[in-house]
Amino acid sequence: MSRGRRRLGRIWRRRGPLRTRLALSVTAAVALVAVGVCAAAFLVVRSALYEQLDLSLTQSARLAAQRDQGAAPGTLAGECRFLAAPACAEVVAADPAKDPATPGQLPVDPAAREVAAGRKAPYYTNITVAGYPARMLTTDYAKGRALQVALRADTVEDGIEEAAWWLLLTAAAGVLLAALLGYWVSRTGLAPVARLTATAERIAATRDARHRIELPPPGREDEITRLATSFNTMLGELEQSIAAQRQLVADASHELRTPLTALRTNAELLARSDRLTPDQRERASAALGRQLREVTGLVNDLIELARDEEPQPLVEQVGLGALVEHCAQAARTHWPAVPFHVHVPAEPVVVPGVPARLSRLLGNLLDNAAKFGRDGLPVEVELVAGVPGGRGPELTVRDHGPGISPQDLPHVFDRFYRAGAARALPGSGLGLAMARQIARAHSAELTAEAAPGGGALFRLAF
């Protein structure tokens, strides 16, 4: 039984789409109700019809008992052959030996003998007398005898049959209606899901994330609308990320074209090195080496930028103080002419992060500060510990160079953006874009501002 039920459940889950299943369950539920109501109505009608007849039978039995006090077993009155005739009545003895020689018309079963013996309560039965349907009451009479009274029940039986037919018809109509209703409910109920599916399929087929699902007017939201809304949000994100990727590829190929052309020119020049003086050859190969390094740096930066989240396994508790000292040391070897002044608090400042990526971020800031700052003037790096439960730690890098002009300030974090004055210096314009990306991946905000007294100030707030 339970195995059968499990199998049924499996079939239910596996067979057919959601729409069919919904239609089937609605149909089944409504049909069950329709059939149940009809069956109940049938029972009520039947018992009401019999009640009338049973009442007449009880009355007839009382009359017969009053008329013929203590009659011997045998027929008392009437023949049950005529429809309008009064009830026919017969007396039945508890002992079959006392039965009259000619048996009466009404059937005598063992239960009637029990009633005669006083061991059983009166009861009603449906019988057939002379080929006609009849209803009979068997009730107690005198000692050792029972009285059986019968009435033809044609009209009642006909009424019941008619009622049965009508109710059957009603139930059938109910089932049909249920099926229609189930179909309709599944269609209208799942229409938004169908729209959702269609949009998803269209996107899968066209690979175009610009499609959106139409939403109903506000105020009529339901679960499916919420699903559609999040689906649309997801599509928006997808579209944005695809656009960003395309932009990156377009920008990258554009930016790579110039250095690659210069590289090719130098390479071609060196290929004909027999026609160059040793001095020219020297210069060309130095330029080639520099351009190669530049392109390599650019490509590396691009790869960094194309990376997304920080890989979780690499995240650890990073001591920012030590990291700042380390980066400043590296910058000092790189830029011997620039003094780097570092202020870190005595207590350790720790944030979760990837040390190599944070070094890269800070390295970029120090590199810019040294590159754009004025020779001999210091670059100041300051780390401020956060307040527990309040503001997080903050790192600032400032230089004493020309600073960033107000019209460049909103763009310095854009990819490949380089202010006019910076074009003469080496660089790709990717450094700050990458720095901001790393900061965001660490849930930190990297901003640029003009330092009081001149120079640029970069602020990294965790």
Ligand SMILES: Nc1ncnc2c1ncn2[C@@H]1O[C@H](COP(=O)(O)OP(=O)(O)O)[C@@H](O)[C@H]1O
């Ligand atoms: N410390 C700074 N002082 C002045 N300008 C700066 C400073 N740092 C960045 N910038 C400006 O922001 C631009 C973008 O910086 P970045 O992304 O690091 O590119 P890159 O260093 O390759 O030029 C620079 O080209 C420059 O114009």
Ligand SMILES: [Mg+2]
């Ligand atoms: Mg830079």
